Amino acid sequence: MDKWLITLKRYGESSISQHSRQNNPLPRDHYQGFLVMKQLVALTYLIHRVVESIGDNVEEVKEGDVVIPVFLSDCQECVDCKSDKSNCCTQFPFTTAPGMPRDGTSRFRSLNGEVIYDFLCVSSFSEYTVVDISNLVKVSHEIPPDKACLLSCGISTGVGAAWKVAGVHKGSTVVIFGLGTIGLAVVEGAKIFGASKIIGVDLNPEKFEIGKKLGLTDFINPKDCVERPVNEVIKEMTNGGADYCFECIGLASLMNEAFSSSRPGWGKTIVLGVEMHGAPLSISALELLMGRSITGTLFGGIKAKSDIPVLAKRYLDKELHLDEFITHEVDFKDINKAFDLLIQGKSLRCIIWMEK
Ligand SMILES: [Zn+2]
Numbered sequence: 266m267d268k269w270l271i272t273l274k275r276y277g278e279s280s281i282s283q284h285s286r287q288n289n290p291l292p293r294d295h296y297q298g299f300l301v302m303k304q305l306v307a308l309t310y311l312i313h314r315v316v317e318s319i320g321d322n323v324e325e326v327k328e329g330d331v332v333i334p335v336f337l338s339d340c341q342e343c344v345d346c347k348s349d350k351s352n353c354c355t356q357f358p359f360t361t362a363p364g365m366p367r368d369g370t371s372r373f374r375s376l377n378g379e380v381i382y383d384f385l386c387v388s389s390f391s392e393y394t395v396v397d398i399s400n401l402v403k404v405s406h407e408i409p410p411d412k413a414c415l416l417s418c419g420i421s422t423g424v425g426a427a428w429k430v431a432g433v434h435k436g437s438t439v440v441i442f443g444l445g446t447i448g449l450a451v452v453e454g455a456k457i458f459g460a461s462k463i464i465g466v467d468l469n470p471e472k473f474e475i476g477k478k479l480g481l482t483d484f485i486n487p488k489d490c491v492e493r494p495v496n497e498v499i500k501e502m503t504n505g506g507a508d509y510c511f512e513c514i515g516l517a518s519l520m521n522e523a524f525s526s527s528r529p530g531w532g533k534t535i536v537l538g539v540e541m542h543g544a545p546l547s548i549s550a551l552e553l554l555m556g557r558s559i560t561g562t563l564f565g566g567i568k569a570k571s572d573i574p575v576l577a578k579r580y581l582d583k584e585l586h587l588d589e590f591i592t593h594e595v596d597f598k599d600i601n602k603a604f605d606l607l608i609q610g611k612s613l614r615c616i617i618w619m620e621k
Contacts, residue, residue, distance in 0.1 A: 314389065323398050331406050333417045334387035338366055338399040339569040352568045357399055359563060361385065366397050387417075390600065392619070402573045408580060411594070411616045412587040416573050416580075418564070419614070420590060422537060423450020424576060425565025426511060427458055430535050435459030437508040440499055442523050444472035446590055446613045447537055448513035449479055453586055455509070456480025457579070464502060466495060475613075478589055496525040503528070510534045517544040520559070524548050529555040536561040590614045 316330045326332060338357035345351040353359060357366040363382030364370060372395040373381035373388065381388075386400045404413055423446070427433045439455040441448045444467040455463045456479060464483040465476045473484035483502065487495050500506050506528030512520045515538030524534045529552075536559065540546070548559065567573065579585035593615035595602050606612040 314394070317393065320398075325398055326401065326403050330403050331408075331410075331413070333402045333404055333413055333573060334389065334394075334396045334400050335402055335417050335564075335569045335573070336385040336387055336400070337564045337567075337569060338386065338397070339402075340399045341570060346568070349568075352564055352566050354399065357386075357397070365395075366399060390597075390617075400569075402569050404574055404577045405581065408577050411591060411618075412580060413577065414616070415587050415590055415614060416576050419446045420450040420453075420587065421567045421573060421576055422562075422565035423447040423452075423513070424454035424457070424585065425567035425572065426535050426537055426562055427451050427454025427460075427509075427565075429566035429572070430560065430562045431509045431511070431533055433458040433460050433509055436461045438462040438464070438503040438528075440464045440466065440503075440507040440510045440523065440526055441513060442466045442511065442519050443513035443538065444469070444476055444481075445513060448511070449476060449590070449613070451511045451513060451537070452476050452481050453479045457584060460509075462503065464499065464507070466499075475589070479586060494522070494525075496522055499526040505529070506532050508532060512536045512538050514538045515541040517542075517546045520546050521548060524557060524559050525552060527557050529557060532557045534559040537565070591616055594618065 314332055314334065316326050316328050316332055318328060319326060337352065337359055338354040339352075340346050340354050340356045343354055343356040345353055345355045362369070363384060365372070365383055366386050371380050371382045373383070373391070375381055387396055388394055404416075427439070433439060433455050435458070437460045439451075439460045439462070441451045441455075441464070444452070444465045448465070448467075449472075452463055452465065462483065463481050464485060465472060465481045466485045466487065467473075468486060468488060470484070470486055473481065476484070485495060485498055490498055507526055508528060508531065510523040510527045510532065512523045512534065517540050519538075520534070520536050520540075527534050534557070576585060580587055590613045592612045593603070593606055595615060595617055597617055597619050600617055603612070603615040603617050606615050
Protein backbone atom coordinates (compact mmCIF):
# COMPACT_ATOMS: atom_id res chain seq x y z
CA MET A 266 0.00 0.00 0.00
CA ASP A 267 1.33 3.46 -0.89
CA LYS A 268 2.48 5.49 2.07
CA TRP A 269 -0.07 8.31 1.97
CA LEU A 270 -3.05 6.45 0.55
CA ILE A 271 -6.17 4.90 1.97
CA THR A 272 -8.36 2.23 0.43
CA LEU A 273 -12.08 2.78 0.93
CA LYS A 274 -14.78 0.18 0.54
CA ARG A 275 -18.34 0.67 -0.56
CA TYR A 276 -20.83 1.50 2.09
CA GLY A 277 -22.85 4.58 1.49
CA GLU A 278 -23.45 6.27 -1.76
CA SER A 279 -22.42 8.91 -4.16
CA SER A 280 -24.20 11.76 -5.81
CA ILE A 281 -23.44 13.78 -8.90
CA SER A 282 -23.71 17.46 -9.53
CA GLN A 283 -24.31 19.80 -12.43
CA HIS A 284 -21.18 21.66 -11.41
CA SER A 285 -18.94 18.68 -12.13
CA ARG A 286 -20.65 18.06 -15.44
CA GLN A 287 -20.41 21.65 -16.60
CA ASN A 288 -16.90 22.35 -15.57
CA ASN A 289 -15.02 19.22 -16.44
CA PRO A 290 -13.30 19.35 -19.81
CA LEU A 291 -14.53 15.90 -20.80
CA PRO A 292 -17.41 15.81 -23.30
CA ARG A 293 -20.82 14.75 -22.12
CA ASP A 294 -20.66 11.24 -23.60
CA HIS A 295 -17.82 10.45 -21.28
CA TYR A 296 -20.14 10.87 -18.36
CA GLN A 297 -22.86 8.72 -19.82
CA GLY A 298 -20.85 5.54 -20.00
CA PHE A 299 -17.53 6.32 -18.32
CA LEU A 300 -15.80 5.78 -21.66
CA VAL A 301 -13.16 8.27 -22.62
CA MET A 302 -11.38 8.15 -25.93
CA LYS A 303 -7.85 8.81 -24.77
CA GLN A 304 -8.04 8.07 -21.10
CA LEU A 305 -10.44 6.12 -18.98
CA VAL A 306 -11.66 8.07 -16.00
CA ALA A 307 -13.53 6.68 -13.03
CA LEU A 308 -16.10 9.27 -12.12
CA THR A 309 -17.69 10.34 -8.91
CA TYR A 310 -18.35 13.41 -6.92
CA LEU A 311 -20.09 13.42 -3.60
CA ILE A 312 -19.14 10.45 -1.56
CA HIS A 313 -19.32 8.72 1.77
CA ARG A 314 -17.21 5.64 2.49
CA VAL A 315 -15.58 3.42 5.12
CA VAL A 316 -11.80 2.99 5.45
CA GLU A 317 -10.73 -0.52 4.40
CA SER A 318 -6.94 -0.19 4.77
CA ILE A 319 -4.31 2.54 5.22
CA GLY A 320 -0.79 3.35 4.02
CA ASP A 321 2.30 3.41 6.27
CA ASN A 322 2.34 7.19 6.80
CA VAL A 323 -1.35 7.57 7.53
CA GLU A 324 -2.19 8.29 11.16
CA GLU A 325 -5.27 10.46 10.76
CA VAL A 326 -7.73 7.65 10.08
CA LYS A 327 -7.92 3.95 10.86
CA GLU A 328 -9.73 0.96 9.45
CA GLY A 329 -13.47 1.21 9.96
CA ASP A 330 -13.59 5.00 10.16
CA VAL A 331 -16.37 6.74 8.24
CA VAL A 332 -14.96 9.30 5.84
CA ILE A 333 -15.92 11.80 3.15
CA PRO A 334 -13.49 12.19 0.24
CA VAL A 335 -13.30 15.75 -1.09
CA PHE A 336 -12.04 17.18 -4.38
CA LEU A 337 -10.07 20.04 -2.83
CA SER A 338 -6.93 18.88 -1.04
CA ASP A 339 -6.22 19.91 2.55
CA CYS A 340 -2.62 18.85 3.20
CA GLN A 341 -2.47 20.90 6.42
CA GLU A 342 1.23 21.56 5.74
CA CYS A 343 1.48 24.23 3.00
CA VAL A 344 1.25 27.97 3.64
CA ASP A 345 -2.34 28.10 2.34
CA CYS A 346 -3.58 25.16 4.39
CA LYS A 347 -2.01 26.69 7.50
CA SER A 348 -3.58 30.10 6.79
CA ASP A 349 -7.15 30.94 7.73
CA LYS A 350 -7.30 33.18 4.64
CA SER A 351 -7.20 30.40 2.03
CA ASN A 352 -8.62 26.96 1.35
CA CYS A 353 -6.68 26.40 -1.87
CA CYS A 354 -3.87 23.99 -1.06
CA THR A 355 -0.68 24.86 -2.94
CA GLN A 356 1.08 21.56 -2.32
CA PHE A 357 -1.67 19.74 -4.24
CA PRO A 358 -3.42 22.50 -6.24
CA PHE A 359 -6.95 21.98 -7.55
CA THR A 360 -6.97 20.48 -11.02
CA THR A 361 -9.37 18.63 -13.28
CA ALA A 362 -6.45 16.74 -14.84
CA PRO A 363 -6.85 13.01 -14.15
CA GLY A 364 -4.62 11.08 -11.76
CA MET A 365 -3.59 10.88 -8.13
CA PRO A 366 -2.55 14.24 -6.59
CA ARG A 367 1.07 13.33 -5.70
CA ASP A 368 2.22 11.75 -8.96
CA GLY A 369 -0.63 11.72 -11.51
CA THR A 370 -0.74 7.93 -11.51
CA SER A 371 -3.81 5.73 -11.10
CA ARG A 372 -4.89 2.82 -8.93
CA PHE A 373 -7.64 1.60 -11.28
CA ARG A 374 -7.41 -0.93 -14.10
CA SER A 375 -10.13 -2.16 -16.44
CA LEU A 376 -10.76 -5.88 -17.02
CA ASN A 377 -8.47 -5.56 -20.06
CA GLY A 378 -5.70 -4.06 -17.97
CA GLU A 379 -6.10 -0.52 -19.30
CA VAL A 380 -5.34 2.30 -16.89
CA ILE A 381 -8.44 4.11 -15.60
CA TYR A 382 -7.52 7.50 -14.18
CA ASP A 383 -8.90 9.06 -11.03
CA PHE A 384 -11.25 12.01 -11.40
CA LEU A 385 -10.86 15.02 -9.09
CA CYS A 386 -8.80 12.83 -6.72
CA VAL A 387 -11.89 11.02 -5.42
CA SER A 388 -13.19 8.52 -7.99
CA SER A 389 -15.66 6.24 -6.32
CA PHE A 390 -18.29 4.96 -8.70
CA SER A 391 -16.66 1.66 -7.85
CA GLU A 392 -16.76 -0.96 -5.14
CA TYR A 393 -13.37 0.10 -3.79
CA THR A 394 -11.32 3.23 -4.35
CA VAL A 395 -7.96 4.63 -3.25
CA VAL A 396 -7.74 8.22 -2.00
CA ASP A 397 -4.88 10.40 -0.77
CA ILE A 398 -5.09 11.37 2.91
CA SER A 399 -5.10 15.04 1.80
CA ASN A 400 -8.51 14.46 0.19
CA LEU A 401 -10.20 12.70 3.07
CA VAL A 402 -12.25 13.95 6.03
CA LYS A 403 -13.24 11.76 8.96
CA VAL A 404 -16.83 12.25 10.13
CA SER A 405 -19.09 10.88 12.83
CA HIS A 406 -20.65 7.44 12.40
CA GLU A 407 -23.92 9.04 13.46
CA ILE A 408 -24.57 10.99 10.25
CA PRO A 409 -26.48 8.86 7.70
CA PRO A 410 -24.48 8.12 4.53
CA ASP A 411 -26.99 9.69 2.15
CA LYS A 412 -26.74 12.96 4.10
CA ALA A 413 -23.00 12.83 4.75
CA CYS A 414 -22.14 12.54 1.06
CA LEU A 415 -23.88 15.85 0.38
CA LEU A 416 -21.24 17.62 2.45
CA SER A 417 -18.42 16.71 0.09
CA CYS A 418 -19.16 19.53 -2.35
CA GLY A 419 -22.21 21.63 -3.28
CA ILE A 420 -23.98 22.15 0.01
CA SER A 421 -20.74 22.82 1.86
CA THR A 422 -19.89 25.30 -0.91
CA GLY A 423 -23.13 27.26 -0.52
CA VAL A 424 -23.24 27.25 3.26
CA GLY A 425 -19.50 27.95 3.41
CA ALA A 426 -19.83 30.97 1.10
CA ALA A 427 -22.34 32.56 3.49
CA TRP A 428 -20.39 31.52 6.58
CA LYS A 429 -16.71 31.82 5.72
CA VAL A 430 -16.48 34.11 2.68
CA ALA A 431 -19.29 36.63 3.17
CA GLY A 432 -19.52 36.46 6.95
CA VAL A 433 -23.29 36.96 6.84
CA HIS A 434 -24.34 38.73 10.03
CA LYS A 435 -27.54 38.89 12.05
CA GLY A 436 -30.20 41.12 10.53
CA SER A 437 -28.44 41.43 7.17
CA THR A 438 -29.93 41.41 3.67
CA VAL A 439 -28.86 38.73 1.22
CA VAL A 440 -29.58 38.16 -2.47
CA ILE A 441 -28.88 34.87 -4.27
CA PHE A 442 -28.82 34.79 -8.07
CA GLY A 443 -29.60 31.22 -9.16
CA LEU A 444 -31.42 28.75 -6.92
CA GLY A 445 -29.82 25.46 -7.86
CA THR A 446 -28.33 23.31 -5.12
CA ILE A 447 -25.48 25.72 -4.37
CA GLY A 448 -27.78 28.76 -4.39
CA LEU A 449 -30.25 27.02 -2.10
CA ALA A 450 -27.37 26.07 0.18
CA VAL A 451 -26.42 29.76 0.35
CA VAL A 452 -30.04 30.43 1.40
CA GLU A 453 -29.61 27.91 4.18
CA GLY A 454 -26.28 29.39 5.27
CA ALA A 455 -27.73 32.92 5.28
CA LYS A 456 -30.64 31.73 7.42
CA ILE A 457 -28.33 29.94 9.89
CA PHE A 458 -26.17 33.05 10.33
CA GLY A 459 -29.12 35.33 10.96
CA ALA A 460 -29.97 37.18 7.75
CA SER A 461 -33.38 38.83 8.05
CA LYS A 462 -34.18 39.24 4.35
CA ILE A 463 -33.09 36.53 1.91
CA ILE A 464 -34.06 37.22 -1.69
CA GLY A 465 -33.81 34.58 -4.41
CA VAL A 466 -33.54 35.47 -8.11
CA ASP A 467 -34.43 32.69 -10.55
CA LEU A 468 -36.36 32.17 -13.77
CA ASN A 469 -38.16 29.14 -12.31
CA PRO A 470 -40.94 30.22 -9.88
CA GLU A 471 -41.04 26.70 -8.37
CA LYS A 472 -37.69 27.49 -6.75
CA PHE A 473 -39.44 29.95 -4.42
CA GLU A 474 -41.44 27.14 -2.82
CA ILE A 475 -38.33 24.99 -2.40
CA GLY A 476 -36.33 27.97 -1.11
CA LYS A 477 -38.96 28.96 1.46
CA LYS A 478 -38.37 25.67 3.29
CA LEU A 479 -34.72 26.68 3.74
CA GLY A 480 -35.26 30.33 4.70
CA LEU A 481 -35.95 32.27 1.51
CA THR A 482 -38.13 35.28 2.36
CA ASP A 483 -38.58 36.92 -1.05
CA PHE A 484 -38.41 35.93 -4.70
CA ILE A 485 -37.75 37.81 -7.94
CA ASN A 486 -38.38 36.36 -11.37
CA PRO A 487 -36.35 38.45 -13.85
CA LYS A 488 -39.09 37.79 -16.44
CA ASP A 489 -41.38 39.96 -14.32
CA CYS A 490 -38.93 42.88 -14.28
CA VAL A 491 -39.89 44.39 -17.60
CA GLU A 492 -39.77 48.09 -16.75
CA ARG A 493 -36.52 48.23 -14.74
CA PRO A 494 -33.50 46.03 -14.13
CA VAL A 495 -33.36 43.51 -11.31
CA ASN A 496 -30.73 45.52 -9.42
CA GLU A 497 -33.12 48.46 -9.11
CA VAL A 498 -35.86 46.18 -7.74
CA ILE A 499 -33.40 44.81 -5.21
CA LYS A 500 -32.19 48.29 -4.17
CA GLU A 501 -35.80 49.23 -3.47
CA MET A 502 -36.44 46.04 -1.48
CA THR A 503 -33.27 46.48 0.58
CA ASN A 504 -33.34 50.23 1.13
CA GLY A 505 -30.36 50.99 -1.09
CA GLY A 506 -28.71 47.67 -1.85
CA ALA A 507 -28.12 44.26 -0.28
CA ASP A 508 -25.37 43.60 2.25
CA TYR A 509 -24.37 40.38 0.49
CA CYS A 510 -25.00 39.21 -3.08
CA PHE A 511 -24.14 35.73 -4.37
CA GLU A 512 -23.84 34.71 -8.03
CA CYS A 513 -24.45 30.96 -8.34
CA ILE A 514 -24.96 30.49 -12.09
CA GLY A 515 -21.73 31.33 -13.88
CA LEU A 516 -22.60 34.26 -16.15
CA ALA A 517 -20.53 37.44 -16.26
CA SER A 518 -23.64 39.54 -16.91
CA LEU A 519 -25.25 38.14 -13.77
CA MET A 520 -22.11 38.78 -11.72
CA ASN A 521 -22.41 42.40 -12.83
CA GLU A 522 -26.08 42.48 -11.87
CA ALA A 523 -25.22 41.05 -8.45
CA PHE A 524 -22.46 43.64 -7.96
CA SER A 525 -24.81 46.47 -8.90
CA SER A 526 -27.41 45.12 -6.46
CA SER A 527 -25.03 45.39 -3.50
CA ARG A 528 -25.07 48.35 -1.17
CA PRO A 529 -22.59 51.23 -1.66
CA GLY A 530 -20.27 51.52 1.32
CA TRP A 531 -20.05 47.89 2.36
CA GLY A 532 -21.97 45.64 -0.04
CA LYS A 533 -20.09 42.45 -0.85
CA THR A 534 -20.59 40.23 -3.90
CA ILE A 535 -19.42 36.62 -3.86
CA VAL A 536 -19.05 34.73 -7.14
CA LEU A 537 -19.58 30.96 -6.88
CA GLY A 538 -20.48 30.16 -10.48
CA VAL A 539 -17.76 29.32 -13.00
CA GLU A 540 -18.33 31.58 -16.02
CA MET A 541 -19.81 29.10 -18.47
CA HIS A 542 -18.59 30.86 -21.63
CA GLY A 543 -15.17 31.87 -20.31
CA ALA A 544 -16.19 35.53 -20.59
CA PRO A 545 -14.17 38.12 -18.64
CA LEU A 546 -15.83 40.08 -15.87
CA SER A 547 -16.04 43.83 -16.39
CA ILE A 548 -17.39 45.96 -13.56
CA SER A 549 -17.93 49.67 -13.08
CA ALA A 550 -14.87 51.29 -11.50
CA LEU A 551 -17.14 54.00 -10.10
CA GLU A 552 -19.34 51.46 -8.33
CA LEU A 553 -16.17 49.89 -6.95
CA LEU A 554 -14.98 53.28 -5.67
CA MET A 555 -18.28 53.64 -3.85
CA GLY A 556 -17.14 50.93 -1.45
CA ARG A 557 -18.61 47.80 -2.96
CA SER A 558 -16.37 44.73 -3.16
CA ILE A 559 -16.44 41.51 -5.15
CA THR A 560 -14.65 38.22 -4.61
CA GLY A 561 -14.84 34.61 -5.73
CA THR A 562 -14.58 31.33 -3.89
CA LEU A 563 -13.85 27.70 -4.56
CA PHE A 564 -15.66 25.23 -2.26
CA GLY A 565 -17.18 28.17 -0.37
CA GLY A 566 -13.94 28.84 1.51
CA ILE A 567 -14.39 25.50 3.28
CA LYS A 568 -11.24 23.98 4.75
CA ALA A 569 -12.26 20.38 4.45
CA LYS A 570 -10.71 18.73 7.48
CA SER A 571 -11.77 21.36 10.00
CA ASP A 572 -15.03 22.72 8.56
CA ILE A 573 -16.89 19.67 7.24
CA PRO A 574 -17.03 18.05 10.71
CA VAL A 575 -18.56 21.33 11.95
CA LEU A 576 -21.28 21.13 9.27
CA ALA A 577 -21.87 17.45 10.08
CA LYS A 578 -22.40 18.37 13.73
CA ARG A 579 -24.79 21.14 12.75
CA TYR A 580 -26.80 18.53 10.83
CA LEU A 581 -26.87 16.19 13.81
CA ASP A 582 -27.91 19.13 16.02
CA LYS A 583 -30.77 19.81 13.55
CA GLU A 584 -29.38 23.25 12.65
CA LEU A 585 -28.45 22.34 9.07
CA HIS A 586 -30.99 20.88 6.65
CA LEU A 587 -29.74 18.30 4.18
CA ASP A 588 -32.79 16.10 3.55
CA GLU A 589 -34.50 18.79 1.46
CA PHE A 590 -31.77 18.59 -1.16
CA ILE A 591 -32.34 14.89 -1.92
CA THR A 592 -34.93 14.79 -4.71
CA HIS A 593 -34.17 11.34 -6.16
CA GLU A 594 -32.51 8.04 -5.25
CA VAL A 595 -31.37 5.22 -7.54
CA ASP A 596 -29.47 1.95 -7.21
CA PHE A 597 -26.00 1.86 -8.72
CA LYS A 598 -27.20 -0.23 -11.67
CA ASP A 599 -29.46 2.68 -12.63
CA ILE A 600 -26.70 5.29 -12.44
CA ASN A 601 -27.44 6.58 -15.94
CA LYS A 602 -30.93 7.60 -14.76
CA ALA A 603 -29.16 9.89 -12.30
CA PHE A 604 -27.21 11.48 -15.14
CA ASP A 605 -30.42 11.89 -17.18
CA LEU A 606 -32.15 13.64 -14.27
CA LEU A 607 -29.14 15.89 -13.88
CA ILE A 608 -28.97 16.82 -17.55
CA GLN A 609 -32.74 17.44 -17.65
CA GLY A 610 -32.49 19.72 -14.62
CA LYS A 611 -35.02 17.61 -12.71
CA SER A 612 -32.97 16.84 -9.63
CA LEU A 613 -31.18 18.80 -6.95
CA ARG A 614 -29.27 15.81 -5.66
CA CYS A 615 -29.83 12.19 -6.72
CA ILE A 616 -28.42 9.64 -4.29
CA ILE A 617 -26.78 6.64 -5.98
CA TRP A 618 -26.80 3.72 -3.59
CA MET A 619 -23.94 1.24 -3.88
CA GLU A 620 -25.93 -0.98 -1.53
CA LYS A 621 -28.65 -0.36 1.00
ZN1 LIG B 1 -1.93 22.38 1.47
